[in-house]
Amino acid sequence: MSHNSFGHLFRITTFGESHGPAIGCIVDGCPPNLPLTADEIQAFLDKRRPGQSRFTTQRQEPDQVKILSGVFADDRTNGPVTTGAPIMLMIENVDQRSKDYADIRDTFRPGHADFTYQAKYGIRDYKGGGRSSARETAARVAAGAVARKIIPGVTIKGALIQMGPHKIDRTNWDWGQVDRNPFFTPDAKAAAFFADYLDGVRKSGSSCGAIIEVTASGVPAGWGAPLYGKLDQDLAAAMMSINAVKGVEIGAGFESAAFSGEQNADEIRMHHGKPEFLSNHAGGILGGISTGQDVVVRFAVKPTSSILSTRKTITSTGEETDVMTKGRHDPCVGIRAVPVGEAMMAIVLADHFRRHRGQVG
């Protein structure tokens, strides 16, 4: 058991605080002989990196990853390859402004983990949220880049499908749009609307939530396991472990409760000699095991808890007071959750691929 690890055969263990010297992770269980460079990992980190538009926090972190172990190169390898040893990925923190946090060291910000960390540990690193900061998700994204190398036939894509109360129009869905707007949304019209909407949220010192959808194509039938090794169980755990996530669903999810049995159960036909489901309400998973259809997971991100309004709270000594959160923050932390969700999907699939091989392969 480990409170800071995730996965079994492919396993990540993360460390680091928002204002400490570095964050990162150890990636264990990677198969050998996979080409792996820091540049490849960097490409994914750059997607998550803050400060790239006016819609994310203005903290400037280059998020440069270093690989400290687990790869090897000599004049006969074509660049560095994995060796099967643990891969240590380190990202040094650069742009900490810890004085911003001096005035909240004794005050619990509503919606944040201040109160609960203090209640549990009797101490908390309040600088930038310490361990509870969304900065930890950079380690996930780095690990996810490694995970993707393990499942080369699988394509993972994430999209923001709702911002605040505003859903996208799914008939406009175009994956090509996702990288053309700062919101990772596949609906170009929604992107334009979101820009205006989020400017308003940001200028008013408020924040909003979001819903993210992540899809994995190319997952063969048979990954996952019954009951306590369910692929959907691990996806639910993976997404719920991300900061600020309050709900997870697979395929039709909560909507399926309102379906009739006839609507819900995806019928099966043969197509080019392979089983094909006529719908995918199951989100690519039946009985905890992949069906060969797209694996589809959706998760809800609550509004950023750091807001400029004054809120009622208490101090660590139990006195009633008010608090307003200054500092640099994302008005909609759900945006940067898109690459994080993709990374967690990759981590879960890489683990289950190896677990499947371990028992059945």
Add this chain to the structure above:
Amino acid sequence: MSHNSFGHLFRITTFGESHGPAIGCIVDGCPPNLPLTADEIQAFLDKRRPGQSRFTTQRQEPDQVKILSGVFADDRTNGPVTTGAPIMLMIENVDQRSKDYADIRDTFRPGHADFTYQAKYGIRDYKGGGRSSARETAARVAAGAVARKIIPGVTIKGALIQMGPHKIDRTNWDWGQVDRNPFFTPDAKAAAFFADYLDGVRKSGSSCGAIIEVTASGVPAGWGAPLYGKLDQDLAAAMMSINAVKGVEIGAGFESAAFSGEQNADEIRMHHGKPEFLSNHAGGILGGISTGQDVVVRFAVKPTSSILSTRKTITSTGEETDVMTKGRHDPCVGIRAVPVGEAMMAIVLADHFRRHRGQVG
């Protein structure tokens, strides 16, 4: 790692198939000196037991639990008490009618795990669904009864809050009603409506889904852990591991995506010398750690996949065919998911209570 275990310090490992000789589980990590009798466990099993109303499967299973290990009694103990050794709970199967399933041994029932088990393992126990049967949840309920003994200050209650597309009226909520209707619903009016509605579903050979809400009161602030040891992560995994569950949310859940930061972040005041949150959108969990407020989880159960309509499918040799599922089934398997959800909440809390003690206590 284990595909059939759940939990860490308090850990269950289940076994058994629908039509095998028995199902059950080993409960490991139970503290010593807790009084524990089969009767106490039986009370919870009786709640989940099938065949108690016309709204659940007519399979007649007494679900009598036997404790095969881990308790001890002599003339000086006041009845059996736990010893700290693993507790084996066995429930023998009685009412199998395996011939009902002979005609589906080569045909994949849509919505069921038939196709995926076959794809993964190359073999499947098709009798009554084998390992994928909802019968496995009896082992969870039995283990949950043990878990409740470990967290005596905590009260766990579950309720059905939506059947098919029909939500209850939360203003009618009365916990006292939950045990007075066959649906475990807290809204007496909804109960009357559900009876008619489900009769219609059942008579038409169809099925419907449900949404279940489980609440734990009395959980102190401080249980859970950051990031990969989050209380909400483990609750999400626990509920998603139950058969037919397709979505899980904590507190305001998916709805929180539409909130403003002001609406979402629960303000804090002092009340009788203790912190009190003025709302509980967080569902009792911040940063993965309990706040001391009610822990609230909700999950969606898809419609029972066994329906009397003819559905398109394929055979295990890849031929297109149709299938209709006879046999005895729950028209709304979500009903019996209520005690199962309660059990999983108890198991997660018992584990986290001991984990908290382990690191901080």
Add this chain to the structure above:
Amino acid sequence: MSHNSFGHLFRITTFGESHGPAIGCIVDGCPPNLPLTADEIQAFLDKRRPGQSRFTTQRQEPDQVKILSGVFADDRTNGPVTTGAPIMLMIENVDQRSKDYADIRDTFRPGHADFTYQAKYGIRDYKGGGRSSARETAARVAAGAVARKIIPGVTIKGALIQMGPHKIDRTNWDWGQVDRNPFFTPDAKAAAFFADYLDGVRKSGSSCGAIIEVTASGVPAGWGAPLYGKLDQDLAAAMMSINAVKGVEIGAGFESAAFSGEQNADEIRMHHGKPEFLSNHAGGILGGISTGQDVVVRFAVKPTSSILSTRKTITSTGEETDVMTKGRHDPCVGIRAVPVGEAMMAIVLADHFRRHRGQVG
């Protein structure tokens, strides 16, 4: 984490007390489609079964194993095969005589776990030693029989090589002798000597220890993993987890401390196109990974703690007293440790085979 489980991908979880209704285990992670019958398992249990000669305890336990889950047969399978689901193996206890133990319920027998169980749990099941009884090893032997099915190319053989202070003469080693004497010793001359020696020990109400050697042939190079996943680490843990074991060594073991570097490092040559080591001081393991040579482990079993001499001890209330252990016991519990050691070797190898496949396969 689980105090009653062993292994990772291939994992056993055992339960049961000496005088409870049953003992047994859940075997998880078994690959599907392996033929498996209770009779096959029984053959190994019969080797360990007590009461077969005057040199083991006279408790009469048929040790009949039942498979309660995880196998499936229909008219198209050629007998029962594994399905990939957890395999529950149950052995009912038959010949308990609990009254034998009434007088030691408040007295700690030296060398037994009475004192430590009481110190830890504040309660203990003193009947027949409860959970600490060597009866638990029957569950290991049953699980080991399943493990052997997973590694069909591997041959595992165990031998008693020392009884009390008396070593066998290794130049007499003949594996064919092992099943021809009640001591599982490969030295026919030593077997004759041991019979006399152990009669003397038994008649004087004393007991003696033993050293057991277990060899696995046919293990390919590459199983195991560096550092904390070492094959030898897991073998050490496996053997040390057996009751009464006080030491474990691999290959030359403790003797290697006295070697020079030249003597110790096994040289390598090619033989029929395959690497062959000119000696096997390493015991088939280098850097935690198998070399392809025989894997050789040795472990020391202390003398049975139940002896007829009067010994100084204390009561559970801290009064000084004397104790003499009546009841039925093995004068040399190391004899029956031979099949147990073989089983643990099989369990470790089955787990590492699947772990190797999981990462590298």
Add this chain to the structure above:
Amino acid sequence: MSHNSFGHLFRITTFGESHGPAIGCIVDGCPPNLPLTADEIQAFLDKRRPGQSRFTTQRQEPDQVKILSGVFADDRTNGPVTTGAPIMLMIENVDQRSKDYADIRDTFRPGHADFTYQAKYGIRDYKGGGRSSARETAARVAAGAVARKIIPGVTIKGALIQMGPHKIDRTNWDWGQVDRNPFFTPDAKAAAFFADYLDGVRKSGSSCGAIIEVTASGVPAGWGAPLYGKLDQDLAAAMMSINAVKGVEIGAGFESAAFSGEQNADEIRMHHGKPEFLSNHAGGILGGISTGQDVVVRFAVKPTSSILSTRKTITSTGEETDVMTKGRHDPCVGIRAVPVGEAMMAIVLADHFRRHRGQVG
């Protein structure tokens, strides 16, 4: 499961290769509010550090540890304290001379892990032994320093009790001597002898093994757990996971096989109101649980495999050849295993202390 982690509630995950940029570990599960500085950890690393006498490798590594996470200090804490978050300990490598290894990249050194790593992974980092280098033990020593903070009432001391074939005279045992000679031996006379002996070994380009004994005093009765959670099982695994260890024993260990039951079972008396054992053949552990007496473990370290003699071996393409290992090496790697064994004892005890609290506390 993780091949590079050890422990459960207190858990370390190590990374790094001999000639990579850094080695280190993440320490997870540390209780909060323990004062912890890099200096405290450094003191233990300095004990293990190479190049301190002519009897260890001449590689010059300052082994400066940095704490990258998991501690917090502000003007109100009295120096840095743990927060309950994962503690990342990094030691940068400084004195790599990778060219020393170019000629062994295709040749398997007998006794080393070269052959097995290649067989398993199809690739190996041959520079300085890569992941299989004894340098990894620095991470263990750093983690052990943290572990000691968790069990303040426990005193852990290690000693070299045999070098090559030469045992110390236990009647000369004086713990005060251990830090006064470069061998960590408690027998001053033996230390003088070892200096001469090891000079001879070193000058001849040979190497020798050693036996190490580690004792923990102050462990209360009740740590550990039955069967698969045995304290001695975990100690065996811990010591066997150290490079070059080939055997482990507890208390009287292998010698106990030759004892009679009367000799072996430690009698109990009361002393100043507390149970006291009249001997400690059990090594402080009965039934896997601590007795309150000293916990005593002994392990055998094989001779360093790097020797200057020419040895028969094969190349990675299967050709027969000879090899001689140049480079800088310890003539008796067992010396530096003393602080490593102490560290592993501390790690096991810290884990079991927290596990005990988790189930029973």
